[in-house]
Amino acid sequence: MVQHHLTAEVDAVVKQQVAMARLGVGECGTGWQLFAEDGEMRMYRREQEVDGMVVDPLKAVHTVKGITGHEVCHYFFSPQYRYDWETTLEHMNVVETISEDTLVFYQLHKRIWPASQRDVVFWSHIRHLPNDQDRDGPHIWTVVNQSTEHPEYPGCSGKTVRIYLTVCLLCQTIVNPPKDGAPISRNDISCKITYCSVVNPGGWAPASVLRAVYKREYPKFLKRFTAYVINQSKNKPIMF
Ligand SMILES: O=S(=O)(CCO)c1ccc(-c2ccc(C3CCCC3)c([C@H]3C[C@H]3c3ccccn3)c2)cc1
Numbered sequence: 681m682v683q684h685h686l687t688a689e690v691d692a693v694v695k696q697q698v699a700m701a702r703l704g705v706g707e708c709g710t711g712w713q714l715f716a717e718d719g720e721m722r723m724y725r726r727e728q729e730v731d732g733m734v735v736d737p738l739k740a741v742h743t744v745k746g747i748t749g750h751e752v753c754h755y756f757f758s759p760q761y762r763y764d765w766e767t768t769l770e771h772m773n774v775v776e777t778i779s780e781d782t783l784v785f786y787q788l789h790k791r792i793w794p795a796s797q798r799d800v801v802f803w804s805h806i807r808h809l810p811n812d813q814d815r816d817g818p819h820i821w822t823v824v825n826q827s828t829e830h831p832e833y834p835g836c837s838g839k840t841v842r843i844y845l846t847v848c849l850l851c852q853t854i855v856n857p858p859k860d861g862a863p864i865s866r867n868d869i870s871c872k873i874t875y876c877s878v879v880n881p882g883g884w885a886p887a888s889v890l891r892a893v894y895k896r897e898y899p900k901f902l903k904r905f906t907a908y909v910i911n912q913s914k915n916k917p918i919m920f
Pocket residue numbers: 766768787789790792795798800825843845847877879881885890893894897898901
């Protein structure tokens with residue numbers, strides 16, 4: 681089978697991003713500051729600027745009852761659900777289907793005053809990995825989104841600012857089998873979610889504005905997205 685020109689990059693970036701996501705906030709050096717907490721959700725960021733632009737890396741950890749890593753990644757990756765949970769989207773389309781587990785997206789995000797409107801082109805890859813702690817446990821699932829170039833979407837349309845991002849959603853399913861040997865139900869499962877994102881906002885925007893947008897939007901996004909997966913999954917058979 682002829683390899684797509686992105687196949688090698690996808691494999692390398694996924695491996696690197698999964699390794700990074702697996703590092704706890706303690707391990708990958710100091711500098712992670714907790715900026716939002718809500719129940720089981722903890723959001724950390726590192727203050728980082730590139731050419732005077734805020735590119736603060738973000739790492740969120742969350743544990744959600746009643747859903748699996750496969751379900752979380754399925755709803756995050758699949759385009760048909762995106763408008764249901766990504767409230768900041770004005771437009772989204774699949775630019776290219778590289779394979780059933782690798783798509784290229786174009787997304788136009790709603791303008792967030794006073795920043796100008798942003799858009800992004802990224803490849804998105806979904807993969808499951810053997811659970812190295814528990815060989816016969818459910819697999820780990822991940823989705824990695826990485827900005828990329830695409831001839832149909834040159835980044836110089838003038839009206840909008842092109843952003844660059846790397847996102848990794850890493851999910852580990854925890855099963856607590858019922859004592860009486862009953863079949864596993866949604867009360868016996870939970871999902872440990874790690875969400876990492878680095879966004880370069882493209883054109884300049886005031887650091888205070890960007891940090892305020894992230895502080896407000898990321899917690900909202902993760903809570904809304906996980907609530908969506910719970911609601912979509914609750915009356916369906918468990919996807920391990
Ligand atoms: O995880 S994903 O791949 C999910 C697929 O959609 C992802 C997450 C976040 C973004 C993103 C990147 C930058 C901005 C800012 C930069 C300056 C002004 C707009 C925003 C604005 C819309 C706000 C926002 C921030 C955080 C979370 C959601 N909404 C969003 C894009 C993709």
